[in-house]
Amino acid sequence: MKLIRLNIIDADTCGGLLNGVTINFRNGLVETSSFSPLCLIGPNGTGKSQVLQIIAEIFQAVFRKYLPNEEQGTPNNQIQFELEYSVISEGEAKKVKLYRRKVASKKMDIVIETLVDGEWALVTDLSKIESLLPSKIIGYTSGDNETLSIPFFVSRAGYAKQVSENALDKDKSALPILDSRMLLIDYSTNLEVLIANLLLNPKNVREHLIHEPNLKKLRSFRCVVQLKYGSAAKSQVQLTKELQQYVEYLQRSATSFNYDAKNLTYIFDFFVQDATYQAFGHYWASGALELYSCFHKLAMLNDLIIPKQDREAFKKGVEQRRFASRLPEPMERQKVFRFERVEFISQKSEAPVDYVSLSDGEHQLTQLLGTLCMASFPNVLFLLDEPESHFNPKWRVEFISKIMNLPTTSKVQCQNEGKRSEKSLAAMQDCLITTHSPFVPSDMDRNNVLIFSKNEKGEIESRLPRIQTYGSKFDAILAECFDISPQISGLPRDQIKELMAEGTADQIQQAIANLGESPERMKLAAKLAYISSEDN
Numbered sequence: 001m002k003l004i005r006l007n008i009i010d011a012d013t014c015g016g017l018l019n020g021v022t023i024n025f026r027n028g029l030v031e032t033s034s035f036s037p038l039c040l041i042g043p044n045g046t047g048k049s050q051v052l053q054i055i056a057e058i059f060q061a062v063f064r065k066y067l068p069n070e071e072q073g074t075p076n077n078q079i080q081f082e083l084e085y086s087v088i089s090e091g092e093a094k095k096v097k098l099y100r101r102k103v104a105s106k107k108m109d110i111v112i113e114t115l116v117d118g119e120w121a122l123v124t125d126l127s128k129i130e131s132l133l134p135s136k137i138i139g140y141t142s143g144d145n146e147t148l149s150i151p152f153f154v155s156r157a158g159y160a161k162q163v164s165e166n167a168l169d170k171d172k173s174a175l176p177i178l179d180s181r182m183l184l185i186d187y188s189t190n191l192e193v194l195i196a197n198l199l200l201n202p203k204n205v206r207e208h209l210i211h212e213p214n215l216k217k218l219r220s221f222r223c224v225v226q227l228k229y230g231s232a233a234k235s236q237v238q239l240t241k242e243l244q245q246y247v248e249y250l251q252r253s254a255t256s257f258n259y260d261a262k263n264l265t266y267i268f269d270f271f272v273q274d275a276t277y278q279a280f281g282h283y284w285a286s287g288a289l290e291l292y293s294c295f296h297k298l299a300m301l302n303d304l305i306i307p308k309q310d311r312e313a314f315k316k317g318v319e320q321r322r323f324a325s326r327l328p329e330p331m332e333r334q335k336v337f338r339f340e341r342v343e344f345i346s347q348k349s350e351a352p353v354d355y356v357s358l359s360d361g362e363h364q365l366t367q368l369l370g371t372l373c374m375a376s377f378p379n380v381l382f383l384l385d386e387p388e389s390h391f392n393p394k395w396r397v398e399f400i401s402k403i404m405n406l407p408t409t410s411k412v413q414c415q416n417e418g419k420r421s422e423k424s425l426a427a428m429q430d431c432l433i434t435t436h437s438p439f440v441p442s443d444m445d446r447n448n449v450l451i452f453s454k455n456e457k458g459e460i461e462s463r464l465p466r467i468q469t470y471g472s473k474f475d476a477i478l479a480e481c482f483d484i485s486p487q488i489s490g491l492p493r494d495q496i497k498e499l500m501a502e503g504t505a506d507q508i509q510q511a512i513a514n515l516g517e518s519p520e521r522m523k524l525a526a527k528l529a530y531i532s533s534e535d536n
Helices: 048-066 126-132 149-167 187-200 203-209 241-253 274-283 288-305 308-320 360-374 393-404 474-482 490-502 505-514 519-535
Strands: 002-010 021-024 038-041 080-089 092-100 111-116 119-122 136-141 182-185 215-226 256-260 265-271 337-346 352-354 380-385 411-416 419-424 430-435 449-454 460-463
Touching: 002 048, 002 430, 021 460, 038 048, 048 080, 048 092, 048 126, 048 136, 048 149, 048 182, 048 380, 048 430, 080 126, 111 126, 136 149, 136 360, 149 182, 149 241, 149 288, 182 187, 187 203, 187 215, 187 274, 187 288, 187 337, 187 360, 203 215, 203 360, 215 241, 241 265, 241 274, 241 288, 288 337, 288 360, 360 380, 360 393, 490 505, 490 519, 505 519
Parallel strands: 038 430, 038 449, 136 182, 136 380, 380 430
Antiparallel strands: 002 021, 002 080, 080 092, 092 111, 111 119, 215 265, 215 337, 256 265, 337 352, 411 419, 449 460
16 A cells, blocks of 8 residues: 545644645655655644544545444544545556545535556545555554544544443353554553564564563463452453453463453463463464554553543543543553563573563564564555654664564465566555654655645645755755754854854853764864964
8 A cells, every 4th residue: 555645624723733735745656566665754833643543543434434444433524625645456566546525505525546557546436445444554553642642532432432331241142343544653552562462473573563671571470350449349341252261361461360250350371382372373363453452442441440531531622623632541450451560582691581671762662563573464554653752863863764674474376477476465554743842754765744834824835855855964864854964952052152153262262172973073173273463
């Protein structure tokens, strides 16, 4: 899948900030043979995160209309848009156009078209629509900005409602709820992502994911499922038939387990060995994403123990799409589902390493790379909102290369000009990355970078860089994307500016002794040399 163009006609959820904005993600021929992420860069307040939100809302509305069994959330039916992209369908690349716009005296509806012999043709066969849509929309956010999270929380609220209804089904005949095509990964899901990947990926992928923190393998962990969370008779969580089955699978896969009938609590301990990989591979045969989905569905039960007034306030915010917060986290000992005692084996000393001893950056890196590894199928769209925010400068410099160097573990057959050929799954996926960092675009060709800004009228604009960003110096990218020309921070820059204008020889000499190396310091030294020559 590759995004081509987005025309935002009316998007009330971001206060009209992006109304009338057209974004050309790719120009000319759309390359589908390689993984080529896109970078959205620019100052705060220029709509980058909102673009990701709008794209997620568009597909959520499309899923709800055409695949209602896979999307339970209430979509934003007011947004008007035109979205064009390329997708792999029936073994070949096809161009698709989605749009919804007002037509005089007619109800707005979502229309799907495909390009056939150079002409856009309406798709009316519902059986073909599914293959023309993304197989998964995966959102990733590492910060406190919940803009991108909104449509995913809407989807989650719809799922939670159906789980509650199914759990009350006395004869447990309700069918399992199909997984949504909307998937949000954030800091709260870190262990769900990491453990799923370290149990169900090939050995080379497992080692790659935890190589940077100098870890060798997952050693052991505990899962707790606690269905009673208070003293009141009603303080009990009812499981659907599907979730009961997951608990049974965990019990069968565990090294040891214990059940406390009084507190309705299951404790599963896992000492990871070959038999552990085999058991999880048997019960979650589809791979890491299926296991992650199991963990995440159990973790979503934690919402049920949050006070009703908080849940109602959150639900109202979800429905109105006017919130910038999430449900409060329950106390750890009260959670319906949680991980405990997660340990790894050190790559250097073979000693146990506790998960909590890793840094936020290490947590984020393993989660981010694990998220990309989990989606081992075509037509996935990744929406990554400032994914490198907790990384140190070295990891920021290496961020894109770390993504591009992930082990390719699966190949798929696709049709290419009448011939069968193998292509990496990543080549059939797309990825949008928002950032404020010059490190990301320095790893990308200028045609994969979009600079967002506001013009004099306060309108949002996007454009390609005027310079070749791939391999450019960071200061050149900062100048191009943020109009920042100084190579040093504000305080020393202002001091040097003042000294250049009015500084005495003694003042300049003292300042030079306290300044680090920079072109500005060299200018100050030249100024000192000039003053000294004048005095002589």
